[in-house]
Amino acid sequence: MARDRNSDVDYRGPVRRVLLAVLVLIFGFLFLIWRIDSPRVERFRNAFIDRVVPPMDWAMAPVTKLAGMISGFQSYARIYEQNQELRRELQQMKAWKEAAVQLEQQNAKLLAQNQVRLDPKLTSVSGVVMADSGSPFRQSVLLNVGARDGIVDGWATMDGLGLVGRISGVGQNTARVLLLTDASSRIPVTIQPSGQKAMLVGDNSAAPPLEFIETPETVAPDDRVISSGDGGVFPAGILVGTVVKTRDNRFRVRLAADYDRLDFVRVLRSHPSEQINEAGALIPPPAPPQPGFTYQLEPGIGGSGGGDG
Amino acid sequence: MVDPRTASLWGYRALFLGLAALIIFMGLLPLSALPSAWPLPDAVLGYFPDWLYPYDWPGFDLLLVLTLVWVLRRPDFVPLLLVALVFLVDDLLSFRPPGLWTAIVLLGTEFLRARESSTRALPFWSEWVMVAMVVGAMSLSYRLILALFMVPQVALGAQLLYVLTTVAAYPVVASVTHYGLGLYRAAPGEVDPWGQRL
Numbered sequence: 264m265a266r267d268r269n270s271d272v273d274y275r276g277p278v279r280r281v282l283l284a285v286l287v288l289i290f291g292f293l294f295l296i297w298r299i300d301s302p303r304v305e306r307f308r309n310a311f312i313d314r315v316v317p318p319m320d321w322a323m324a325p326v327t328k329l330a331g332m333i334s335g336f337q338s339y340a341r342i343y344e345q346n347q348e349l350r351r352e353l354q355q356m357k358a359w360k361e362a363a364v365q366l367e368q369q370n371a372k373l374l375a376q377n378q379v380r381l382d383p384k385l386t387s388v389s390g391v392v393m394a395d396s397g398s399p400f401r402q403s404v405l406l407n408v409g410a411r412d413g414i415v416d417g418w419a420t421m422d423g424l425g426l427v428g429r430i431s432g433v434g435q436n437t438a439r440v441l442l443l444t445d446a447s448s449r450i451p452v453t454i455q456p457s458g459q460k461a462m463l464v465g466d467n468s469a470a471p472p473l474e475f476i477e478t479p480e481t482v483a484p485d486d487r488v489i490s491s492g493d494g495g496v497f498p499a500g501i502l503v504g505t506v507v508k509t510r511d512n513r514f515r516v517r518l519a520a521d522y523d524r525l526d527f528v529r530v531l532r533s534h535p536s537e538q539i540n541e542a543g544a545l546i547p548p549p550a551p552p553q554p555g556f557t558y559q560l561e562p563g564i565g566g567s568g569g570g571d572g
Numbered sequence: 573m574v575d576p577r578t579a580s581l582w583g584y585r586a587l588f589l590g591l592a593a594l595i596i597f598m599g600l601l602p603l604s605a606l607p608s609a610w611p612l613p614d615a616v617l618g619y620f621p622d623w624l625y626p627y628d629w630p631g632f633d634l635l636l637v638l639t640l641v642w643v644l645r646r647p648d649f650v651p652l653l654l655v656a657l658v659f660l661v662d663d664l665l666s667f668r669p670p671g672l673w674t675a676i677v678l679l680g681t682e683f684l685r686a687r688e689s690s691t692r693a694l695p696f697w698s699e700w701v702m703v704a705m706v707v708g709a710m711s712l713s714y715r716l717i718l719a720l721f722m723v724p725q726v727a728l729g730a731q732l733l734y735v736l737t738t739v740a741a742y743p744v745v746a747s748v749t750h751y752g753l754g755l756y757r758a759a760p761g762e763v764d765p766w767g768q769r770l
Binding site for chain 1: 605606607660671674679682727734
């Protein structure tokens with residue numbers, strides 16, 4: 264037995280070392296390719312996820328439901344407080360509802376006067392969140408709609424209320440949404456009512472910070488933050504959240520979308536803005552017919568046509 | 573007829589693969605898209621420094637801890653190719669730059685694997701320190717290479733926290749592996765039930 268073991272060791276060590284070197288080289292090469300030609304490798308990744316994740320759906324759905332039920336059950340413990348809280352909120356909401364109805368009537372009147380048409384381009388595709396990113400450092404979710412449903416990279420997604428993120432990676436049946444909280448997410452926003460432009464920069468926290476505010480004095484907590492549409496990628500005017508001020512005097516955004524329970528997500532079809540690629544060309548006067556060239560029907564065609572008639 | 577020792581070897585390899593698949597699967601569950609908060613009361617969080625501010629809890633890398641624990645218990649059960657497969661799939665599914673973390677994990681596990689038999693006589697805390705140093709070196713090199721290639725990456729605080737929690741989880745996973753699965757560090761010269769040296 265011991266001899267067996269020794270003979271094992273004789274060849275196993277070098278083979279293992281060569282294998283390790285080869286694997287590390289392959290993976291290093293893969294990383295390099297990813298860095299050089301990211302879209303191609305990401306397409307491969309999307310195709311891989313497209314194959315792997317949807318078949319897991321049957322197992323994921325019950326576990327997710329069960330976890331939801333457990334957290335629902337935990338909230339039964341606080342049901343009395345929640346009831347009180349909801350009653351209070353309901354009172355406030357009633358007041359708001361009155362205001363909203365009045366505003367809606369006013370808005371309809373004004374729109375009719377102006378003959379304004381709301382942006383007809385904004386239609387949407389709804390998708391269900393299938394899976395999480397699986398890593399604490401990447402904030403993204405996987406939707407069950409993909410290239411099959413006409414989803415295109417870069418489109419905005421929102422839940423019922425606010426902006427959720429942007430499509431980044433489309434497979435045949437799945438699409439990945441890069442959430443606003445991801446460290447690589449940058450969204451141009453406008454802060455209302457001051458109209459300040461800023462960037463919403465994801466940093467892996469639940470409330471992403473606002474950067475590049477020109478005059479921070481005009482921004483106050485509870486201001487509304489909406490997407491600004493700068494850069495032409497995102498439609499303008501989608502609610503993002505409200506401003507909060509942190510202890511270190513920076514502004515962060517409490518997101519309007521309910522990230523804790525993302526089930527259904529709407530992907531907004533946005534059509535690429537018209538692009539002007541060429542400089543204005545010279546517009547010459549229409550060229551006169553060239554001398555010596557006369558256009559005439561070939562006798563065979565003309566003759567056969569006549570014969571048929 | 574399959575030799576019982578071979579059957580047990582491949583059984584444990586399958587078990588590792590199953591556990592890894594389970595960990596990846598649990599990570600993919602769409603429970604909440606919010607980064608989770610620290611599992612600490614607000615009164616304690618009030619004393620935290622500002623650079624840690626949003627107090628988000630990256631959690632620990634259970635897959636990595638499990639692999640390291642198994643490599644230092646029974647290196648035969650987690651062969652090189654299995655580690656490569658599991659971490660490559662994890663790389664692809666969790667949107668990391670593909671390949672880099674896998675390569676670093678391979679180097680880290682091979683480093684530990686080479687020292688498995690020579691450190692058997694050492695007490696647990698020295699094993700823990702060794703693992704902590706390896707995990708730290710792995711994270712550091714990962715960060716450095718990403719910085720070298722100018723790939724955007726997470727804040728330093730979050731990564732430090734991640735290393736600390738991962739190292740802190742090591743004894744827990746080790747004891748669960750010991751008492752739950754019966755995998756413990758072999759004593760010097762210990763033999764398995766079939767008389768072969770471990």
